Structures are given as C-alpha cells and as structure tokens.
Amino acid sequence: MAKPTPLSGFPEWLPAQRIVEQQILKIVQETFELHGFASIETRAVEPLEQLLSKGETSKEVYLLNRLQAAEGEEQSRDKQLGLHFDLTVPFARYVLENAGHLAFPFKRYQIQKVWRGERPQDGRFREFYQADIDVVGAGELPYHFEVELPLVMAEAFGRLRSLGVPEFKILVNNRRVSEGFYRGLGLNDIEGVLRNIDKLDKIGADKVRELLVDETGASQQQAQLCLDLAGISGTDASVIGQVRALAEGNGVAHELLEQGLNELEALLNAAAVRAPGTIEANLKIARGLDYYTGCVYESVLIGHEDLGSICSGGRYDTLASDGKNTYPGVGLSIGVSRLVSRLLSKGIVTASRSVPTAVLVAVLDEEHRAASDRVAAALRARGIATDVAPSAAKFGKQIKFADRRGIPFVWFPEGTNQAGEFVAHQVKDIRSGEQVDADPNAWVPQDAADLTPTVFAQA
Incomplete structure (x- = not known):
C-alpha cells in the first residue's frame, strides 16, 4: 500500500499531544459542571434547509450524500443533510424537540466535533472540537445570564493557566448598544453595518468606511461615527461614559442604546469583582452571525492575538422558535482545536509522557x-x-x-x-x-502526580 497523503484541515494529534487536548477538555468540563451545566450530545447532521438559514457560515456546510442513491430517490434540498458547522444551531433544534422534557432555564454544555468547508490555515480546521455552554429560557431569559456565562468562561481559562496556557482576555459588546447607536444616527441597514464593522481587524478602518458608505447608505460623517464607536474599549465602567459622551456630543439617542449601556455596565461591574482585568468592553466586536441580539463575546490569548478568537458567542432571542413558543438563549463556545494547535505548534505546553501508564x-x-x-x-x-x-x-x-x-x-x-x-x-x-x-x-x-x-x- 502506498503511503497515504495527509488531508489538510483534519488534525490528528500524536499520543502526547492528545494528552494535552484531553487535559484541557477535562478542566473545561469540570468547570462547566461546577456551574450547573448538564451534558448533552446532538447528532452530527441537520437538515440543509435549517443550516442554510443561519448566517454567513452556512456557505461552509459539508453536504452528506450517499455514494449511490436508491432508485427513484430524489436529492431535493429539503431532504438533504449537512454536517453541523457549530453546536448552537443543533442545540436550538434539540430544545424545540425536547422542550416538554426540559426544565427551564436549561443550562447545557456540549463538547463535540464540528465541520466547516473553509480554507485550512493556522488555527483553522475543517474538522475540529468545540466546547459550548448555553442557557436557554422559555419565553424569556433574564439578562444576568449574559453576565454569568463570560464569567464561567473566565474561570475555565483561569484554571487552564495551571497547564501553562497563556493569559487571556474576553472581549464583550452589546448589540443593543451598537444597534441603538446606529438607529440614533439614522441608519437602517443594521445587519449590514454590523457585518462591516466585524471586518475591522481584517481590512482596516479605511476600507470599512468605504463599505459603510457604499453598501449601507451611510454618509461619511455617519460612517466615521460608527468607527468612533468601534474604537471605544476598556475594562471598567468608564467605557459607558465614553459612549454616552460620543452619543450626546453628536445628538444620538435611542432607547436600545440606553438599555444596552445599562446591561453592559452591569457586566463590567460584576467582572471587576469576580474576574478583574479579564473582561474588556470592546465596541468593535460585532460577530458576523445573524442570530445574535444582545451581548456578543470574543476571546484572545495575550501575545497570540494573530490566532483570532478562541472563544466566542452571544445572546440570541429567536434562534429557537416554533412559531408559537420562543426559547431565547445565550451561549459561548471554545474553539478547542484552535487553542490546542497553537499550544502545540509554538511549544507552549507539553505532556510529561505519551501514555497513561505509570x-x-x-x-x-x-x-x-x-x-x-x-x-x-x-x-x-x-x-x-x-x-x-x-x-x-x-x-x-x-x-x-x-x-x-x-x-x-x-x-x-x-x-x-x-x-x-x-x-x-x-x-x-x-x-x-x-x-x-x-x-x-x-x-x-510518593508523588501522586x-x-x-x-x-x-x-x-
């Protein structure tokens, strides 16, 4: 048999590397369970129609087809299946199917592989592990869960520091702040503005300004004020004062803006007590997925910002809905494979041995x-x-x-x-x-280690 050709984007760790991954997963799982999250697992496939309705990542869905269809079997889109590209969309379906058996608010964690047909590069794979936590309510979900979840993640990453994982920072924004500010400016294409602001780190302020003018109908002044808002960041409540000063100084007012600022302030005040210095309000965080409605989160390793976000998520109000009942939620997801790949490729951590044998x-x-x-x-x-x-x-x-x-x-x-x-x-x-x-x-x-x-x- 000829030597097989490796497939890019599908990581396979050596035994000692796998031990690193397992130790990380163990700490993450223990932290989630300490905070009352129950474990579930969902199927690997979802109807294509459902996957294609959930934002830009839908373009990366892998289809699941039989090598040879049965005679007369149609390959219509509504019958096609795709591998899930995240764990949030399957979880929303799971909640709808099992709502009668769940106690709300329902807190779950889920550690599984997902698949995305994107170009493999440093930290980006076609098959990779995610570790998610979500809280879902029936009809309503109190805001305090949007405060709790990033603090749970901050604790998990704090415990990972014992393994040699670098320092981290969780960046948070509130979409109500952004939407309220944009509407107060007179802009109507809110999703378009958010998608373009989300590209700031990739293409820079000048190109984002051009896109805001060309694609969302913003004036040069409106586009600049959107960029000014995105430039505000900080780890304490002074951020709230900066946003209010920007809004009041330019005659911007909207009830969503005020609601979002009050919520963001509550999160920063809680973080100052429970996770000082680790949670930063950053008004450029937008998240490209369409279903987020409240707080949105991204996380970076200090000194490894080029890797991108290693943990992200946000609040969603309408993702899980059957037309009669709505189950709003908030969730965060760790890109486990992305994190592990950086720890291994840069020689940041190592395992004491390649086998469990003592x-x-x-x-x-x-x-x-x-x-x-x-x-x-x-x-x-x-x-x-x-x-x-x-x-x-x-x-x-x-x-x-x-x-x-x-x-x-x-x-x-x-x-x-x-x-x-x-x-x-x-x-x-x-x-x-x-x-x-x-x-x-x-x-x-003698040494239990x-x-x-x-x-x-x-x-």
Whole structure:
C-alpha cells in the first residue's frame, strides 16, 4: 500500500499531544459542571434547509450524500443533510424537540466535533472540537445570564493557566448598544453595518468606511461615527461614559442604546469583582452571525492575538422558535482545536509522557509472564495504570522501553534469581534510579502526580 497523503484541515494529534487536548477538555468540563451545566450530545447532521438559514457560515456546510442513491430517490434540498458547522444551531433544534422534557432555564454544555468547508490555515480546521455552554429560557431569559456565562468562561481559562496556557482576555459588546447607536444616527441597514464593522481587524478602518458608505447608505460623517464607536474599549465602567459622551456630543439617542449601556455596565461591574482585568468592553466586536441580539463575546490569548478568537458567542432571542413558543438563549463556545494547535505548534505546553501508564511490569521470561500479569492486575485494581513488558528481553532493554514512553516506574516481580536466591517484589524509579521493595497490593508512588500524565509549560 502506498503511503497515504495527509488531508489538510483534519488534525490528528500524536499520543502526547492528545494528552494535552484531553487535559484541557477535562478542566473545561469540570468547570462547566461546577456551574450547573448538564451534558448533552446532538447528532452530527441537520437538515440543509435549517443550516442554510443561519448566517454567513452556512456557505461552509459539508453536504452528506450517499455514494449511490436508491432508485427513484430524489436529492431535493429539503431532504438533504449537512454536517453541523457549530453546536448552537443543533442545540436550538434539540430544545424545540425536547422542550416538554426540559426544565427551564436549561443550562447545557456540549463538547463535540464540528465541520466547516473553509480554507485550512493556522488555527483553522475543517474538522475540529468545540466546547459550548448555553442557557436557554422559555419565553424569556433574564439578562444576568449574559453576565454569568463570560464569567464561567473566565474561570475555565483561569484554571487552564495551571497547564501553562497563556493569559487571556474576553472581549464583550452589546448589540443593543451598537444597534441603538446606529438607529440614533439614522441608519437602517443594521445587519449590514454590523457585518462591516466585524471586518475591522481584517481590512482596516479605511476600507470599512468605504463599505459603510457604499453598501449601507451611510454618509461619511455617519460612517466615521460608527468607527468612533468601534474604537471605544476598556475594562471598567468608564467605557459607558465614553459612549454616552460620543452619543450626546453628536445628538444620538435611542432607547436600545440606553438599555444596552445599562446591561453592559452591569457586566463590567460584576467582572471587576469576580474576574478583574479579564473582561474588556470592546465596541468593535460585532460577530458576523445573524442570530445574535444582545451581548456578543470574543476571546484572545495575550501575545497570540494573530490566532483570532478562541472563544466566542452571544445572546440570541429567536434562534429557537416554533412559531408559537420562543426559547431565547445565550451561549459561548471554545474553539478547542484552535487553542490546542497553537499550544502545540509554538511549544507552549507539553505532556510529561505519551501514555497513561505509570508502571511497566518487567517479565523475567515467558514462562513467568503470568506472574507479571498478576502484579499488573493487583496494581490496576487500585487505580494504577499498568502495562506489562511486551517481551522478556534483558531488563536493561525493558527499562529503555519504559523510558522511551515516559513511564516513570518499572516493577520487578518476586521470584528466584540466577543464584537461586528468593527476591521480593521491587519497584524502580527509572528517573532517579532508586529501587525499593514493594507490595503490589499496597504500593503507591510518593508523588501522586506520577499516577497520571501531567501537562505543563515548556521552559
């Protein structure tokens, strides 16, 4: 068989790299559960018609087709399926289908793969993990959840710092502030303005100004005021005063603007207490997806801003609706694969070993393999990950086998040595060379961290 050609955009980590990813997922999951979020999993596919109605990302949907359709089977659009490009759209459908079985407000987390047919590049993949949290209400959802969710994410990223993940910042805006300001200016194409403001970091202020004039009907003055609003940022409530000064100084007033400012101020005040310095109001954050209606969030790693947002989301009021009932929600999603890829490609973190194994049990010879298996069984029964040497090579080679995998301990079962003397069970720490008598029914490593692989910052 010829050597396979790698597929770009579909990451496959080596074992030690996978351990890094697993440790990150474990901390994220633990944090979500500590805050009362329940785990769900949704199917990988959704009706194409539904996926195509959810904003610009719909253009990146992968279709799911059979290699050979059954005779007479039509490939009409309403029957086609696509792989989900995020976890929010499937979650909205899940809520509608299961509303009668859910207690609202419903808090869920979801960690799954998603697929997007975009051009692979640094931090961008065609298949990748996302880790989402959402809160959905029935008919209404109090604003305090828009405050709670970024604080939960701030806690999760704070705990990831223990693994060596760099510092982070969560950027937040409130679409009511932006929409109220734009309407107060006399602009009507709100979605168009938001989409263009969302391009600021990619194409710069001059090109965005041109787009606002050409595509949304803004005057040069209106376009400049939109850019002035987008230039306001800060981590405390002084941001609110800056926006009000800009609005009042230019005769801009709208009830949505005032509502959004009050909400944004509440978030900043809460963040100052629970996550000081980590949440920043940034009025250029717009988010390109059409379904966001309130707070919108993006997150960056300090020193790695070129990677783009590693965690984003926002408030949506009409995404989950069956025509009679509406289930407003707010959610945030971590781009796990994007984060992991940067940590690995830049050598920021590493794993202490490539396997979960803490102990390798040596084999004297094949006739005594059963004795080694019994030792391994005794250690595993007490939760110690244990492997048995694959061959009865010289002990030196068995130790090298363990060393190459990062296994810290090698166990030598009791038995009779070549001199005819009885030798008790012994365990060797191959890092220090210390070798001591040990009981497989009682032994534990002195350092509990040796039981499982650890992830840490590389020097």
